[in-house]
Amino acid sequence: MNGEVEVVEPHPEEACPIGPVVEIVFSRWTTPILWTLHACGRQRFGELERQIMSVTPKVLTDTLRKLERDGLVVRTTHPGVPARVEYEISELGQSLAGVFEVLANWSGDNLEKVRQARLHYEEREPARLRR
Numbered sequence: 224m225n226g227e228v229e230v231v232e233p234h235p236e237e238a239c240p241i242g243p244v245v246e247i248v249f250s251r252w253t254t255p256i257l258w259t260l261h262a263c264g265r266q267r268f269g270e271l272e273r274q275i276m277s278v279t280p281k282v283l284t285d286t287l288r289k290l291e292r293d294g295l296v297v298r299t300t301h302p303g304v305p306a307r308v309e310y311e312i313s314e315l316g317q318s319l320a321g322v323f324e325v326l327a328n329w330s331g332d333n334l335e336k337v338r339q340a341r342l343h344y345e346e347r348e349p350a351r352l353r354r
Contacts (some may be wrong), residue, residue, distance in 0.1 A: 252286045260312040267309055
């Protein structure tokens, strides 16, 4: 060695240890699905679809499958014609309740401040926003 110190870049997960959690839990549709299942309990697909009005059936299906794969949602099929399928938040998913509570409180306390900051920014930087 010539006396130089080798700088090793940390793996992204090591640089921000919550990155993988944010990717799993806070995607566009995951959060409203988990919130709904936590708040309302077991839901059939159609009930979830009505509660989360702007989600498409395909996206809801794909997201529910990912949540089931990750252990955050439990899917139960009841025999019959047609079969009845219900989704509920798992124990692992329930363990996020505290996180959601903190975020809901932060939202109530701060979203108006964010809105005001955006207005202030837009008033200060109008020309740059039009480009």
